[in-house]
Amino acid sequence: MAPPDHTVFFKRSFSKMDQLATPFLTGRRLCRQLAQVVPRGTNGVVVELGAGPGVLAEPIRARLGPDARYLAIEIDEELVAHLRAHKPWLEVVHGDVADLERILDDAGIDQVDAFVSTLPWAVFPQALRMTVMGVIARRLTPEGVLSMIITWMALPNRVRDLRALLDAHFDEVVETATEWRNPPPARTFLCRRPLPRFNSLDERDTRSAS
Numbered sequence: 001m002a003p004p005d006h007t008v009f010f011k012r013s014f015s016k017m018d019q020l021a022t023p024f025l026t027g028r029r030l031c032r033q034l035a036q037v038v039p040r041g042t043n044g045v046v047v048e049l050g051a052g053p054g055v056l057a058e059p060i061r062a063r064l065g066p067d068a069r070y071l072a073i074e075i076d077e078e079l080v081a082h083l084r085a086h087k088p089w090l091e092v093v094h095g096d097v098a099d100l101e102r103i104l105d106d107a108g109i110d111q112v113d114a115f116v117s118t119l120p121w122a123v124f125p126q127a128l129r130m131t132v133m134g135v136i137a138r139r140l141t142p143e144g145v146l147s148m149i150i151t152w153m154a155l156p157n158r159v160r161d162l163r164a165l166l167d168a169h170f171d172e173v174v175e176t177a178t179e180w181r182n183p184p185p186a187r188t189f190l191c192r193r194p195l196p197r198f199n200s201l202d203e204r205d206t207r208s209a210s
């Protein structure tokens with residue numbers, strides 16, 4: 001029998017800790033919170049970033065209407081194989097979010113109604129964060145939402161930088177209370193109404209980060 005989600009992720013974390021950032025999967029409560037940005041019964045497009053072995057797949061799927069599209073992007077080949085074996089209904093893309101624009105184009109996706117992210121943003125280089133955030137803000141519908149998790153393992157200065165980047169791209173950024181029962185404790189950023197002016201901010205941020 002193939003290993004369950006937690007076992008495959010825990011094993012993978014020994015060789016890929018830089019990419020996975022934690023040996024633990026997001027707990028059930030936070031998964032539910034992250035998935036709640038998907039409107040119940042939606043027939044829109046949902047894109048999950050950093051899907052891992054698929055711990056968010058069922059909470060998201062439970063909210064989808066019959067004509068919805070749910071794309072899950074994951075960089076790690078073993079986790080992708082696990083996803084494909086255990087969630088055959090899921091549209092899995094083996095890829096790097098650095099290529100998010102191309103991945104969406106290849107999938108024929110123009111606009112996204114909800115991005116759900118458990119990517120390790122805090123360890124991403126600033127240039128990569130800016131690239132990915134720019135694509136998210138450009139591709140979200142005006143009513144669309146990004147939900148993303150930040151754990152307490154993230155260094156405070158990295159979280160501050162990330163918060164500034166979110167504020168530069170979204171009209172509304174709401175930070176939830178910390179879920180202390182999550183291993184590790186974590187909170188969620190909920191970002192709405194992408195700003196039309198984020199492109200120029202990208203350029204300014206690139207200059208100040210270099």
Ligand SMILES: C[S@@+](CC[C@H](N)C(=O)[O-])C[C@H]1O[C@@H](n2cnc3c(N)ncnc32)[C@H](O)[C@@H]1O
Pocket residue numbers: 019020021022024025026049050051052053054055056073074075076079095096097098118119120
């Ligand atoms: C903290 S884990 C989250 C796993 C799972 N979704 C969860 O909530 O427990 C981060 C995931 O993002 C993936 N990841 C990291 N960098 C990535 C990248 N550049 N592109 C796509 N996926 C990436 C990792 O392989 C890992 O599965």
